[in-house]
Amino acid sequence: MIKDVLLVGVGSFVGGSLRMLISKYVQLAIAGSFPLGTMVVNVLGCFLIGIFSSLSSDNGGVSPAVRLMLTTGFCGGFTTFSTFMNEHATLLKGGDGFIISSLYIIASLALGFIALLAGRHLVMSFH
Template identity: 70%
Template sequence: MFKDILLVGIGSFAGGSLRMVVSKYLQLCVAGSFPLGTMVVNVLGCFLIGIVSSLSGSESSISPAVRLLLATGFCGGFTTFSTFMNENVMLMKDGDDFSTSVLYLFASLFLGFVAVLAGRQLVLAFR
């Protein structure tokens, strides 16, 4: 168990550090407030976790330890959005119908947005 935690921690450190560098650099290249850096990191993270999850359990399989390091650690540290999107794909892949995946997608986006607004309002109420 400690080895797994260490693998995820190392991957998270690398992914989170790279997220900051890529996001900050790309944001400097864009005029205005559009969060291009975050969008690129999220899409790139989705691409990477798609590769890693496809290599898991295939003929060119990667070990569970490498999967923890790359998918849970690196991609999770790089962006949790990639994990969120991969879970949507897995819902469909595991035999659940498309509507379950769509429900998870929109419920997560809506509830996450509402939760951010609620958190902000809570802080503003006590200032």
């Protein structure tokens, strides 16, 4: 368990650092207020987690520990959006498929946005 936590921590550190660098670079390179840097990181993270989650020791890929570091660690630090999309794809493979995965996406986006607004409202009520 400690080994897994350390692997995820190292991957997270590298992923989070790269997220900041790539996002800032893209945002500085492209003028405007649209958050293109974040969008680039999110899409790139989805592409990478698609690759990393498909690697298995069965097909000559990587060990479960390395896959954990790359998916939960690196991609999780790089962007949680990639994990969100990977979980959506996993739900699609399940017995309930499209309905459950669609509910997961809708509920996550709606509740996440409501929570963000609630947090902002809470802080503003004290100012």
